[in-house]
Amino acid sequence: MIPVNFNRTALLRIMLLSSGMSVVLLSFRMYMTGQPAYIFLCWNLFLAWIPFLCALCLDEVREYPRRKLLRRMIFLVWLVFFPNSPYIITDLFHLHPRPGMPLWFDLFLLISFAWNGLMLGFASLMVVQRWMSYVLSARLNWILVGLLMFACGYGVYLGRFERWNSWDVLAQGGTLGANIFHQVIDPFSNPRMLGVTLVYGTFLLLGYLTLLALINTRENGK
Secondary structure: OOOOOOOHHHHHHHHHHHHHHHHHHHHHHHHHHOOOOOOHHHHHHHHHHHHHHHHHHHHHHOOOHHHHHHHHHHHHHHHHHOOHHHHHHHHHHHOOOOOOOOHHHHHHHHHHHHHHHHHHHHHHHHHHHHHHOOOOOHHHHHHHHHHHHHHHHHHHHHHHOOOOOOOHHHHOHHHHHHHHHHHHHOHHHOHHHHHHHHHHHHHHHHHHHHHHHHHHHHHHOO
């Protein structure tokens, strides 16, 4: 059930349209209220686009055998920014009644951004998994995907609760590495970290498997 066939252009267009709808909704809210509430969603959506664009670049250069180093660099950038895609789901924490707009509108606004982040993440993983299928066996491919999902869950925890950013890998690599090391060697000392990682990672894996099952059902006509 490794993704094989997809149209890069169509995928890019639909994600642009869907993201554009979210930005229009946010712009409408800002116009109606005169307040910049939820403006941070645009930045989080921008970060969610980075792994998606990295995946498209990776797929573009996969046919050039002499660009192995470039592919590895793109993959590393994708890996570091990948948790930013589903991270937007946690922005639902910010939902509460605000003056100027009904709560149902704000709920839909947050869900639309969360949906785009999740779909950008899943789409980028589909592209990356197809690339990995050329260098790994199917079993190793899926083992790596499973590990990536739980690593992504942990990355979401680091961003939401520890307030680390993707670029801190370079800006504060030593401090970040020490933080991760102490948490990994004694995970049971931090129940929230363990819970977020396991629950979020499981949710992402099941969501991704569901998406692939729907795609395969459509392609096989069953």
